[in-house]
Amino acid sequence: MKVVKFGGSSVASAEQYKKAGSIILSDHARKVIVVSAPGKRFDGDEKTTDLLIKLAQTVQNGSYNEKLFKAVLERYNEIIEELGLDEHLKGQLEGNLRELISLYGEDKDRLLDALKSSGEDMNARLMTSYLQSLGHKASYVSPKEAGMIVTDEPGNAQILPEAYERIAQLRTREEILVIPGFFGYSYQGNIVTFPRGGSDITGSIIAAGMDAEEYENFTDVDSVYCVSPKMVDKPCELKEITYREMRELAYSGFSVFHDEALQPVFQKGIPVRVKNTNRPEAAGTRIVLERELNGQPVIGIASDTDFCSVNITKYLMNRELGFGRRLLAILEDEGISYEHTPSGIDNLSVILRSHQLENGKEERVLDRIKKELDVDDINIERNLAMIMVVGEGMKHAVGVASKAAQALADSGSNIKMINQGSSEVSMMFGVDGASVVNAVNHLYRAYFPEK
Structure with missing residues (x-):
């Protein structure tokens, strides 16, 4: 059984949804799917999470912006229409968003967490509906149902040890499970987000809790490079790298992973594979506990x-x-x-x-x-x-x-x-x-x- 996480660029549009769906259904071991909020569709586009943060700010300072609210919904409505999904999803998503604003409007920190997390939550609902429309059994699983119990500090959630026992119970389910990334629930019942980039953290926690065979992280690059392509022209790709090496590189600016994301899978020794949604046939990069050094001291x-x-x-x-x-x-x-x-x-x-x-x-x-x-x-x-x-x-x-x-x-x-x-x-x-x-x-x- 594999846990598969799709980053924002991998679920940014209906076209990307189709690629993600094909990837999921091409391997029966891909049973648990973690999704980010829709990312940029093109250069100059805005990430949905950034739109949601702006929306939260307008609510907080008393200048609520209905136009911004509609811009968020339009990102999802476009995907619903182009994939031919049930039109009732539009009303459901709008109702959920308005409910969050009504519920947390007077609490600045809780409102920000609630609205930020809604990007992943809405996308998980759409991905579930899309897989069902392709004739496959799929279920949306909220982080609360999944057992993602976290600390109660807004914007800085930390998974609690007892959460892993709850997550392990998901192994008994046979259908494809779709879980929103980026957030969990505290014992106080609050929505609490991980630090930015936290969908990687969710995927890693779920993979560790379910003792997955592999944690696949789909993004928009073929592999991890030995240096940023933004700084060096056509750097060499890495086929294999250790957790410790990846942690050091992530801390120092590598944007492939949030630097906290590898801890859960590292502790369980579960290999991670970084792959490209746009070129799933590429081997990608494996992140493992130990690797052959091959005489190359610097990776x-x-x-x-x-x-x-x-x-x-x-x-x-x-x-x-x-x-x-x-x-x-x-x-x-x-x-x-x-x-x-x-x-x-x-x-x-x-x-x-x-x-x-x-x-x-x-x-x-x-x-x-x-x-x-x-x-x-x-x-x-x-x-x-x-x-x-x-x-x-x-x-x-x-x-x-x-x-x-x-x-x-x-x-x-x-x-x-x-x-x-x-x-x-x-x-x-x-x-x-x-x-x-x-x-x-x-x-x-x-x-x-x-x-």
């Missing part, structure tokens, strides 16, 4: 921008008991999470996402560090990009770091920071944001010269 290069570095200097810092703890306590008090903390004997840097210092936090944090830790100097370096060089084979190879340093030097990029974890699965380099594309291209040529 991928990823990058992300908009970081800053808070640089702190204090003489004899290394001898001051509790310095690091007190520094991180200040960040915790201010609700700031950090990414990395490279350090020397008298200096320490804290790498942060830049947006975390907005709305007056920067001045407050710097002032607290100066006064409470009595530092000699503190400054912020902005517009940093982080480049991650990833590969399970790095721990068995000599000269991987020197090759990266030479490539970055050849690109004219000044290395602001170097960090490598004890697992030696990845190396991270901080460079100026303006030089990141050139730096990544030089790294790609250094590690994949034959390409």
Whole structure:
């Protein structure tokens, strides 16, 4: 039994629905389907989730926009008409959406979660109706019925351990099950969404709970690439990659997976296959627990921008008991999470996402560090990009770091920071944001010269 997840581009239109339906019915093992909300149909189009977020904002600020409401419904009505589905679905979907606005209109956070999740929910209902219209037994299964019990923090749902026992009970059902992605229900009865990209998380949770043979994730690319095609022309495709490698790459900007999505299947050892809805015959990329290294130490290069570095200097810092703890306590008090903390004997840097210092936090944090830790100097370096060089084979190879340093030097990029974890699965380099594309291209040529 396979769990199959279709991303937004795979269910964006009636034409894409037909492709998805053909894929589902071509393999009898594809018994559980998880769907996203309709994505972009063409360049310049808007994702349905973005329309729903805008709609929620108009309700929240008292400027309810009926035109925007109708624009959301039109995305689904177009699919219903072109697939020849039951016209009663139009009224059902409109009624559900108006009910959510009426029910949660006075609660800003709950309204946003309810409307965001409705994109996936409505699409799951349509996919169920479409499969039934093709003469197959299919059932819509709400996350509540599926057993997706989550924590109650709006926009940041976390699956609860007992949910997996409930999800396992779905294995007794024989028909095709269609489950909306992106959200679950709390014990308080609230709709709670996972972080953005959470349909991947839903698919992974369902696959783990049902002990699936494989979790297939259909998107709009043939495979995972070793580097973003937006940065390097025609990069090589990856046939196989480990969970740890994918996690490192996802964290660093790979958009194929949300970086939390692999945890449930990783814990169960369930293989994941990334495939293209538009070219289902392509082999895709398998994500597995272990793979053959084939003498290639580096498997991928990823990058992300908009970081800053808070640089702190204090003489004899290394001898001051509790310095690091007190520094991180200040960040915790201010609700700031950090990414990395490279350090020397008298200096320490804290790498942060830049947006975390907005709305007056920067001045407050710097002032607290100066006064409470009595530092000699503190400054912020902005517009940093982080480049991650990833590969399970790095721990068995000599000269991987020197090759990266030479490539970055050849690109004219000044290395602001170097960090490598004890697992030696990845190396991270901080460079100026303006030089990141050139730096990544030089790294790609250094590690994949034959390409």
